[in-house]
Amino acid sequence: xxxxxxxxxxxxxxxxxxxxxxxxxxxxxxxxxxxxxxxxxxxxxxxxxxxxxxxxxxxxxxxxxxxxxxxxxxxxxxxxxxxxxxxxxxxxxxxxxxxxxxxxxxxxxxxxxxxxxxxxxxxxxxxxxxxxxxxxxxxxxxxxxxxxxxxxxxxxxxxxxxxxxxxxxxxxxxxxxxxxxxxxxxxxxxxxxxxxxxxxxxxxxxxxxxxxxxxxxxxxxxxxxxxxxxxxxxxxxxxxxxxxxxxxxxxxxxxxxxxxxxxxxxxxxxxxxxxxxxxxxxxxxxxxxxxxxxxxxxxxxxxxxxxxxxxxxxxxxxxxxxxxxxxxxxxxxxxxxxxxxxxxxxxxxxxxxxxxxxxxxxxxxxxxxxxxxxxxxxxxxxxxxxxxxxxxxxxxxxxxxxxxxxxxxxxxxxxxxxxxxxxxxxxxxxxxxxxxxxxxxxxxxxxxxxxxxxxxxxxxxxxxxxxxxxxxxxxxxxxxxxxxxxxxxxxxxxxxxxxxxxxxxxxxxxxxxxxxxxxxxxxxxxxxxxxxxxxxxxxxxxxxxxxxxxxxxxxxxxxxxxxxxxxxxxxxxxxxxxxxxxxxxxxxxxxxxxxxxxxxxxxxxxxxxxxxxxxxxxxxxxxxxxxxxxxxxxxxxxxxxxxxxxxxxxxxxxxx
Amino acid sequence: xxxxxxxxxxxxxxxxxxxxxxxxxxxxxxxxxxxxxxxxxxxxxxxxxxxxxxxxxxxxxxxxxxxxxxxxxxxxxxxxxxxxxxxxxxxxxxxxxxxxxxxxxxxxxxxxxxxxxxxxxxxxxxxxxxxxxxxxxxxxxxxxxxxxxxxxxxxxxxxxxxxxxxxxxxxxxxxxxxxxxxxxxxxxxxxxxxxxxxxxxxxxxxxxxxxxxxxxxxxxxxxxxxxxxxxxxxxxxxxxxxxxxxxxxxxxxx
Numbered sequence: 001x002x003x004x005x006x007x008x009x010x011x012x013x014x015x016x017x018x019x020x021x022x023x024x025x026x027x028x029x030x031x032x033x034x035x036x037x038x039x040x041x042x043x044x045x046x047x048x049x050x051x052x053x054x055x056x057x058x059x060x061x062x063x064x065x066x067x068x069x070x071x072x073x074x075x076x077x078x079x080x081x082x083x084x085x086x087x088x089x090x091x092x093x094x095x096x097x098x099x100x101x102x103x104x105x106x107x108x109x110x111x112x113x114x115x116x117x118x119x120x121x122x123x124x125x126x127x128x129x130x131x132x133x134x135x136x137x138x139x140x141x142x143x144x145x146x147x148x149x150x151x152x153x154x155x156x157x158x159x160x161x162x163x164x165x166x167x168x169x170x171x172x173x174x175x176x177x178x179x180x181x182x183x184x185x186x187x188x189x190x191x192x193x194x195x196x197x198x199x200x201x202x203x204x205x206x207x208x209x210x211x212x213x214x215x216x217x218x219x220x221x222x223x224x225x226x227x228x229x230x231x232x233x234x235x236x237x238x239x240x241x242x243x244x245x246x247x248x249x250x251x252x253x254x255x256x257x258x259x260x261x262x263x264x265x266x267x268x269x270x271x272x273x274x275x276x277x278x279x280x281x282x283x284x285x286x287x288x289x290x291x292x293x294x295x296x297x298x299x300x301x302x303x304x305x306x307x308x309x310x311x312x313x314x315x316x317x318x319x320x321x322x323x324x325x326x327x328x329x330x331x332x333x334x335x336x337x338x339x340x341x342x343x344x345x346x347x348x349x350x351x352x353x354x355x356x357x358x359x360x361x362x363x364x365x366x367x368x369x370x371x372x373x374x375x376x377x378x379x380x381x382x383x384x385x386x387x388x389x390x391x392x393x394x395x396x397x398x399x400x401x402x403x404x405x406x407x408x409x410x411x412x413x414x415x416x417x418x419x420x421x422x423x424x425x426x427x428x429x430x431x432x433x434x435x436x437x438x439x440x441x442x443x444x445x446x447x448x449x450x451x452x453x454x455x456x457x458x459x460x461x462x463x464x465x466x467x468x469x470x471x472x473x474x475x476x477x478x479x480x481x482x483x484x485x486x487x488x489x490x491x492x493x494x495x496x497x498x499x500x501x502x503x504x505x506x507x508x509x510x511x512x513x514x515x516x517x518x519x520x521x522x523x524x525x526x527x528x529x530x531x532x533x534x535x536x537x538x539x540x541x542x543x544x545x546x547x548x549x550x551x552x553x554x555x556x557x558x559x560x561x562x563x564x565x566x567x568x569x570x571x572x573x574x575x576x577x578x579x580x581x582x583x584x585x586x587x588x589x590x591x592x593x594x595x596x597x598x599x600x601x602x603x604x605x606x607x608x609x610x611x612x613x614x615x616x617x618x619x620x621x622x623x624x625x626x627x628x629x630x631x632x633x634x635x636x637x638x639x640x641x642x643x644x645x646x647x648x649x650x651x652x653x654x655x656x
Numbered sequence: 657x658x659x660x661x662x663x664x665x666x667x668x669x670x671x672x673x674x675x676x677x678x679x680x681x682x683x684x685x686x687x688x689x690x691x692x693x694x695x696x697x698x699x700x701x702x703x704x705x706x707x708x709x710x711x712x713x714x715x716x717x718x719x720x721x722x723x724x725x726x727x728x729x730x731x732x733x734x735x736x737x738x739x740x741x742x743x744x745x746x747x748x749x750x751x752x753x754x755x756x757x758x759x760x761x762x763x764x765x766x767x768x769x770x771x772x773x774x775x776x777x778x779x780x781x782x783x784x785x786x787x788x789x790x791x792x793x794x795x796x797x798x799x800x801x802x803x804x805x806x807x808x809x810x811x812x813x814x815x816x817x818x819x820x821x822x823x824x825x826x827x828x829x830x831x832x833x834x835x836x837x838x839x840x841x842x843x844x845x846x847x848x849x850x851x852x853x854x855x856x857x858x859x860x861x862x863x864x865x866x867x868x869x870x871x872x873x874x875x876x877x878x879x880x881x882x883x884x885x886x887x888x889x890x891x892x893x894x895x896x897x898x899x900x901x902x903x904x905x906x907x908x909x910x
Contacts, residue, residue, distance in 0.1 A: 046795075053795060065778055066779070068822055069725060071719060073719065074721055074724065123801045125795060128791065128799070130814075130818075130846050132818050132849065133811075134811075135806060135811045140805055157815055160819060164815070164818060175786070175790040177782075178787065238718040238720070239720060240718045275691075275699070399741070400746065403722075403742060470796075520699070520703060520706075521703070564712060570771055572712075
């Protein structure tokens with residue numbers, strides 16, 4: 001039986017109550033307890049810094065050349081917090097409720113409420129670290145709106161919020177490195193978890209420069225290794241983002257929660273050709289001010305500026321008047337796909353819609369002219385002033401669009417299309433963020449817990465930092481308090497020997513295949529299967545085909561992959577091959593999970609289950625549970641954690 | 657935007673590892689689309705090298721959206737290539753034309769030793785941050801985020817400095833391999849904010865000392881760093897660092 005260890009009592013007291021009664025570790029004992037942290041994004045860096053400050057001996061690992069480069073850095077738009085600085089009716093309850101509803105009632109209430117509670121502390125902490133959030137002229141913090149909410153609770157730093165938050169956490173981490181509390185291992189990749197007597201006791205890591213395998217002991221292991229969106233090959237994830245650490249943990253007994261819950265982000269720069277290596281997001285914050293439309297006429301050959309207002313279909317405003325362009329991501333993505341599939345798409349591929357800033361530029365321009373006392377300004381003067389405002393708010397995003405497409409978004413509407421962005425699924429964890437392997441934790445995007453079937457914008461940064469700064473420092477102590485008598489287990493222990501040998505054997509096996517096809521080419525093929533059959537819309541026949549195709553691909557991979565270079569050297573091809581092998585296995589599990597979930601919810605859209613208006617049709621009677629998959633050699637076994645909603649009662653999710 | 661394809665000659669620095677001597681190899685690549693990014697063009701070449709059973713070109717890259725700071729190619733004599741305010745990953749092939757020869761090298765600086773081909777070791781930057789590039793505040797100690805108002809101009813200037821991605825282009829562009837633009841961006845970011853005030857003097861002294869220890873050269877004052885910075889970090893940050901350093905030297909108690 002899965003025990004989520006949710007504390008008893010009323011929802012809004014659970015966390016306070018938990019903190020008041022949780023076991024503590026005294027400072028002297030902390031010094032002899034070692035904690036391994038995999039990944040140095042927002043979750044990993046904040047956890048490493050905070051645990052180092054508490055006095056634990058921390059070892060942190062990242063595959064990049066510096067912890068500052070983890071992919072959290074690329075988050076653009078912002079971070080939510082229930083500060084209610086705008087006096088617009090926000091509260092912890094509202095943030096909790098919006099998140100549960102936005103997740104289509106597939107997240108755990110207690111975790112989400114805790115997230116909303118600590119959200120305000122995150123902003124305080126970041127400002128204290130010197131994170132330069134956007135400010136108003138009075139010197140106070142500025143906010144903007146994100147999808148799925150009707151309040152302004154998103155804090156931001158231009159379009160580089162993730163960068164600024166990560167630099168804050170990175171600096172806190174480096175301070176602990178300087179103080180000797182954290183030992184940092186860059187260009188290292190975790191390749192297995194070492195389990196001794198049922199508990200996670202260390203890892204096997206590969207030094208990516210020398211190729212050497214290393215053994216590291218820890219009283220606990222924290223996976224902060226991010227999401228697995230790259231299973232689709234094309235996504236907004238970084239090239240190196242991978243599932244390997246989480247997958248190794250899964251194979252060592254950690255259940256995988258809701259693997260099919262993936263987020264397709266509505267506003268990304270469209271694919272241009274087969275050479276495409278990744279996709280670039282255009283922040284959701286752009287939907288604050290931009291308007292999304294397609295021509296009312298199918299296959300309209302005209303340029304966007306030649307299409308008069310009356311012949312444009314602002315389909316989000318038309319379909320969802322209450323939320324308009326700020327509907328949640330899953331809804332906006334499906335609506336874009338629906339228009340393109342129906343023949344209204346734009347651009348040469350016809351797989352794009354317009355995101356238009358003309359009216360925002362005019363609106364801001366008029367406000368600025370009034371501020372500056374310019375009477376009867378000409379259209380050109382209004383435009384100039386408006387462009388200045390838009391530049392300040394979104395300049396870096398507009399520049400990025402211009403560099404990638406060669407088009408000027410200040411004069412032409414941007415062309416955008418949905419792309420894989422985030423994975424709500426991940427390792428199953430209990431309230432304390434512990435996986436089904438005692439002593440093995442998962443934080444941030446690597447776990448499944450807070451976003452249900454669809455994550456709201458600006459909530460990933462919030463969750464990563466909540467887990468690292470404010471949750472794990474309490475919950476980890478509750479476990480480690482029972483470990484103070486466990487001395488350091490020598491890395492000569494047979495379990496370490498065995499794990500290292502298994503890793504080494506697998507690497508040799510991969511290398512010795514000596515086939516003809518590159519790891520990259522297999523990754524591309526996997527991505528195509530996943531996007532076509534387990535992407536924005538899924539159906540039974542397609543998923544069954546996908547499972548067969550993935551199995552065949554796996555067999556072909558292990559027969560015909562070619563890895564150049566040697567094992568004992570810097571060899572990105574070898575790193576890539578190992579990651580692709582894991583993605584292939586994960587891809588199968590995602591399809592198995594999507595097939596099992598015969599309902600539509602959030603980002604998981606089963607074509608068989610939709611309302612007459614084409615909206616997702618949930619089935620609370622049969623699917624109000626977390627699917628937690630246990631790895632077995634011959635397949636997977638499904639365990640269910642029932643979701644109980646005591647406060648936010650499930651209703652049809654409507655943004656009309 | 658009109659698209660076109662091109663055939664190119666690439667001269668790429670190949671070096672097996674830190675110890676062995678490197679040299680240029682010449683490759684021709686054909687049918688490159690102007691819509692590709694520069695790194696996607698390298699991907700095409702690498703795919704071919706793998707098919708031919710040769711070792712692909714090693715290069716650092718990750719986010720491919722200009723923010724992680726991992727990519728680091730010295731293209732035709734300029735860090736990150738010909739476009740201003742652009743990282744290598746955001747450079748697109750429409751910057752080139754059919755028949756061009758493109759020379760690609762790693763960052764060159766004693767403090768950035770080559771690991772393989774175009775990959776260099778920039779851990780010296782992390783050690784400079786460790787020396788003092790932070791505000792000493794433990795988790796949980798913070799006051800309300802709006803307790804201290806900060807003038808918008810100051811916050812904006814701090815943000816502009818904090819936009820540094822730590823890629824090292826400034827070092828690669830400098831004939832002395834100075835890291836002063838990188839260090840000054842961090843000094844400015846933290847010195848401009850009230851939260852960074854208490855550690856202002858010790859921070860600048862410790863970070864400059866660590867920079868010297870890592871083997872970075874002294875500032876040439878030519879502004880090459882600013883000219884190539886993909887995030888357009890201003891050289892005025894170096895002036896601010898010099899002021900901070902001077903004040904610290906004159907008034908520090910230590």
